[in-house]
Amino acid sequence: MRRFLDVTYGVAYRSTKKVAVNPQLLLPSLIFPLFFFVAFAGGLSSVGNVPGFDFPSGYTAFQFVFVLLQASAFGGVFTGFGIAGDFENGFSRRLMLAAPSRLGILAGYALGAMIRAATVGVLLFVVAIISGMQIDGSGVDLFGLVVLALLVNLTASMWSAGVAMRLRSIQAGPVMQLPVFLILFLAPVYVPLDLLAGWIEAVAHINPVTPLIEGGRDLISGSDFQPLLVFGIAIGLGALFLAWAVRGVRSAERAG
Amino acid sequence: MSQERNAGIEVEGLVREFKNGPRAVDGIHLRVAPGEIYGFLGPNGAGKSTTVLMLTTLLPPTDGTARVAGHDIRREGAAVRASIGAALQEAALDPLLTGRDHMRLQTTLQGIAKGDRRRRGDELLERVGLTDAADRKVGGYSGGMKRRLDLALALVHSPRVLFLDEPTTGLDPSSRADLWDEVARLAREDGTTVFLTTQYLEEADVLADRVGIIDQGKIAAEGTPESLKAEIGRPSVEATPVDRAERDAIADVLSRFGSTVPAPPGAAAVRLESGENLAEVVRALDAADLKIADLQLHQPSLDDVFLAKTGRKLDVSAAEEPASV
Numbered sequence: 001m002r003r004f005l006d007v008t009y010g011v012a013y014r015s016t017k018k019v020a021v022n023p024q025l026l027l028p029s030l031i032f033p034l035f036f037f038v039a040f041a042g043g044l045s046s047v048g049n050v051p052g053f054d055f056p057s058g059y060t061a062f063q064f065v066f067v068l069l070q071a072s073a074f075g076g077v078f079t080g081f082g083i084a085g086d087f088e089n090g091f092s093r094r095l096m097l098a099a100p101s102r103l104g105i106l107a108g109y110a111l112g113a114m115i116r117a118a119t120v121g122v123l124l125f126v127v128a129i130i131s132g133m134q135i136d137g138s139g140v141d142l143f144g145l146v147v148l149a150l151l152v153n154l155t156a157s158m159w160s161a162g163v164a165m166r167l168r169s170i171q172a173g174p175v176m177q178l179p180v181f182l183i184l185f186l187a188p189v190y191v192p193l194d195l196l197a198g199w200i201e202a203v204a205h206i207n208p209v210t211p212l213i214e215g216g217r218d219l220i221s222g223s224d225f226q227p228l229l230v231f232g233i234a235i236g237l238g239a240l241f242l243a244w245a246v247r248g249v250r251s252a253e254r255a256g
Numbered sequence: 257m258s259q260e261r262n263a264g265i266e267v268e269g270l271v272r273e274f275k276n277g278p279r280a281v282d283g284i285h286l287r288v289a290p291g292e293i294y295g296f297l298g299p300n301g302a303g304k305s306t307t308v309l310m311l312t313t314l315l316p317p318t319d320g321t322a323r324v325a326g327h328d329i330r331r332e333g334a335a336v337r338a339s340i341g342a343a344l345q346e347a348a349l350d351p352l353l354t355g356r357d358h359m360r361l362q363t364t365l366q367g368i369a370k371g372d373r374r375r376r377g378d379e380l381l382e383r384v385g386l387t388d389a390a391d392r393k394v395g396g397y398s399g400g401m402k403r404r405l406d407l408a409l410a411l412v413h414s415p416r417v418l419f420l421d422e423p424t425t426g427l428d429p430s431s432r433a434d435l436w437d438e439v440a441r442l443a444r445e446d447g448t449t450v451f452l453t454t455q456y457l458e459e460a461d462v463l464a465d466r467v468g469i470i471d472q473g474k475i476a477a478e479g480t481p482e483s484l485k486a487e488i489g490r491p492s493v494e495a496t497p498v499d500r501a502e503r504d505a506i507a508d509v510l511s512r513f514g515s516t517v518p519a520p521p522g523a524a525a526v527r528l529e530s531g532e533n534l535a536e537v538v539r540a541l542d543a544a545d546l547k548i549a550d551l552q553l554h555q556p557s558l559d560d561v562f563l564a565k566t567g568r569k570l571d572v573s574a575a576e577e578p579a580s581v
Contacts, residue, residue, distance in 0.1 A: 003367050010364035018352050090348035094409070096314055097342055098365035100334035256315030 004104040011095060011108020015082070016115050029078050030120050033071035034127065037063060041131065044190060052195050057221040060133045065145070065216035066189050068124055069209075072117045072153040073180050079113040080160020080176040087168035092252070102249050110157055117153040121146065136222040144227070145219040148212060151234040156180055158241035165248030168255065187213050208233055263290035263416040263449050265311065269320035272306050280306040282473035283320065288466075290416075293443045293450040295464030295481075297457070297558065299568075303473040304453040305345055308421045311451065312342045325417050325449075341410035342419040347402040351395030355386050355405050358394065359412070366413040380408040384438070400431035407438065417449045418442065424459060436463055457558040467558065469565055476565040485556040487564075492517050492554045493537055494525035498547040509544050513537055523550075 019025050041063040048059035055062045086092040095105045129135075135142070160176035167175065187209040188196055196204055204210050215230030217223075265288040272281040281303040288294040298304050309315035311324055313333040322329045325339035349358060359377030368376055381390050384404040389397065394405065403423060410418060420439065424432040440463060442448040454460055460467050461481050469477045469484075477484055493513070495506050500522050507516065507524035513536070519525035528537075534553050541548055562568070 006364055006367045010361050013364060014350065014353065014357070014361050017357055018350070022352055090344065090346045091350060092348075093314055093344055094348045094362075095365065097312060097337060097340075098362065100337060100367075254316060256309050 003100045004107070007095075007099045007101065007104030008107040008111055010098075011105055012111035012115065015079075015109070015112025019116055019119070026116065026120060029071060029075040029116065030123060032074060033067045033120070033124060036070065037067040037124070037127065040067075040190065041128075041133075047191060050191070050195070053191060055192065055217065055221060056223065057134045057136045060128065060131060061135065061220050062192075062217060063190075064124070064128045064133055065220055066184075066187075066213055068121060068145070068149050069152050069213060069216060070184055071120050071124060072149040073156040073184060074177075075117040075120055076113055076153045076156025076158075077160045077176050077180050079109055079116075079157040080164040081170065081173055083109060083161050083164035084168065084170045084172055084176075087164065087252070088170055092168075096253070102253060103246065106158075106161060106245055106249055109161055110154055113157040114150050114153055117150060118146075121149055135220055137220050138222060141219040141222055141225070144225070145216050148216055148219070148230065148234055151231075151238050152212060155234070155237045155241050158238065158245040162241065162244040162248035165245070165252040168252065183207060183209050189213075208237060263325055263447070264288050264292075265294070265322065265324050265417065265449065265451060267307075267311070267320070267322040270307065270310060270317050270322055271319035272303075272310055272315065273318040279318075279473050281310070281317075284470070284473070284475050286468055286475060286478065288449055288451060290449050291443055291447045292465045293439065293452060293463050295460035295467040296451065296453040296470060297455070297460045297467055297562070298453075298470040299455055302470045304455075304470055305421055307470070308342070308344070308419050308451070308453055312340060312419055313337055338413070339415060340417045340419060341413070341415035343403070343406040343410045343421065343423055344419075345421045345425070347406035349394045349397075349402055349405065352393060354391050354393055355381060355397070356390040358405060358409060359390075362409045362412045368412060376412055380411055381405075384408045385434075399426050400428065400434075403427060403431070403435065407435065411442075414446070415448065417451065420450065420452045422453055422455065424454070424456065432459075439463060457562070461558055469562055471566040471568075477561060481558060484558065484561045487561065490514070490528045491556060492525050492527045492560075493534060494519050494523055494550075494552045494554060495537075495541065495548055496520075496523040496550040498549045502546055505544065506541065506546055506548075509540050509546065510537065512540065525554075 041060040045059050047053060086095070096102060099105050137145070159180065163172050163176045186200065186203045187207050188204050193201070193204055193210060193214065211230055211233050215225060218225040267284055267286045269283045269285060270281055271279060271283050273279045284307065296304050296307065306315065310317045311322055311329060313329050313336050317330070324336045327335040327339065329336055356377060359381060360373060363373035363376055381387050384407060386401060386405055386408070389401060394402065397405065407423065424435055427435065436459070439450055439452065443450050452463060464481060466478065466480050467484060468475055493510065495510060497503055497506050503522055503524055510524050510526040514526040514528040517525050517527050538551070
């Protein structure tokens with residue numbers, strides 16, 4: 001177990017050290033959500049006045065939750081890009097050679113992704129608070145929102161790690177990114193679920209990301225929250241894609 | 257099992273077959289004694305690197321098995337990895353991290369005690385002459401520096417068996433000599449078993465206690481460099497006439513002393529029959545009144561061994577694409 005933790009720490013150390021000395025590496029996972037936040041919360045703020053929009057903490061907080069979860073998810077996807085890059089340039093062999101248990105490598109990538117997601121999340125919180133976001137949830141609610149964001153990050157990083165370890169090429173980037181992009185934007189992004197209509201409403205109803213976004217909005221606004229449903233789905237998705245990633249590690253081992 | 261046996265390599269019928277491809281490694285058997293430097297020689301695509309990938313547990317064999325440092329590569333992968341170090345063909349380094357960062361990462365991955373990581377890293381950086389460059393990003397290192405860092409990284413946990421896959425490819429002669437010295441020292445002073453793949457005959461000749469020649473996935477010959485050359489046995493003699501028109505006449509004279517072998521344009525050469533010597537060749541050429549510009553006696557080389565065993569020459573220039581340190 002100690003060796004597993006050594007490997008996990010080593011891989012996470014590398015990822016964190018790279019970001020610490022090359023902060024520009026955070027830009028892709030920060031710029032996109034910030035753009036959405038500024039564009040939606042600023043440009044679409046009048047959506048908050050639409051009849052039927054009854055989110056108590058205002059449109060900025062409503063959008064912030066989506067942007068936070070989006071940043072967490074994209075941060076996870078970028079971890080997959082990094083893994084694919086490691087396979088292309090041979091660095092993954094260094095890790096595979098040194099690790100008694102190769103699952104420690106996966107855990108290290110996941111931990112590194114969470115540290116980066118937490119950093120981006122803090123920056124987003126700062127920007128949102130400066131822009132006047134109203135937070136009505138308690139400290140416990142906010143902690144719940146952070147845990148939810150980290151679970152989304154874990155799920156996305158395990159999804160993309162599974163793809164990266166199977167395809168072992170940076171050209172697999174669109175395969176990692178596109179499904180995450182689609183599933184996020186087929187959820188109630190701009191307005192509550194009740195205000196959606198047509199096919200997008202039908203899709204949003206069965207989209208597993210919808211309860212996560214709505215649950216996050218409940219947390220930031222201090223509204224009634226269904227922890228079993230929201231965390232159940234988040235943990236379930238995380239476990240599903242963890243299994244997918246573990247099988248990806250085995251696939252990479254077989255391929256050499 | 258004794259510690260001695262634990263440090264060697266035993267390979268039994270190892271096979272690796274890729275989908276829709278030929279057998280990259282086709283049932284090889286070999287043994288490397290503890291503390292020995294084993295040179296694994298062959299041209300590109302012969303199966304050298306695939307063998308190393310299997311022995312280092314990076315690629316599962318299709319058939320056969322091997323024990324490395326006393327551990328089965330199929331069933332005891334983690335134990336094998338704990339006992340070996342490897343510097344593979346491309347020095348797999350992160351250009352955004354410094355040499356010292358790599359040391360910290362590798363000592364952590366290898367489970368070196370936290371308090372010893374810095375000391376061990378600094379010690380190895382010094383040993384490979386990278387102390388001054390330790391805090392520079394690896395992206396700015398030369399090819400030779402990357403190779404030396406890669407070697408240092410392979411040594412952080414004092415492995416009993418070290419795999420070096422074409423470690424000097426692309427290095428300039430000075431960097432190559434430095435690396436040879438370090439590898440020889442590892443075997444001589446630390447008792448490390450070294451499995452070295454190379455396509456450079458000189459490298460195998462200088463460094464290896466024993467050599468295995470692999471061609472098209474099979475071991476074509478195995479032994480000490482001296483014994484392999486002794487199998488070929490006889491030296492060759494090569495003569496270049498002053499007047500190129502006399503080349504055929506010289507070839508006729510030489511043919512009395514042995515079988516013709518390839519020679520550079522304008523020259524003739526034969527592999528001497530046993531018992532013939534250079535003085536007799538000189539007397540015969542003089543008796544035929546032939547003027548000789550250059551006369552050379554070549555002792556058999558590993559290249560001759562390769563030619564004799566595979567029917568092809570291993571024509572790789574050691575000076576190919578040099579990278580300076």
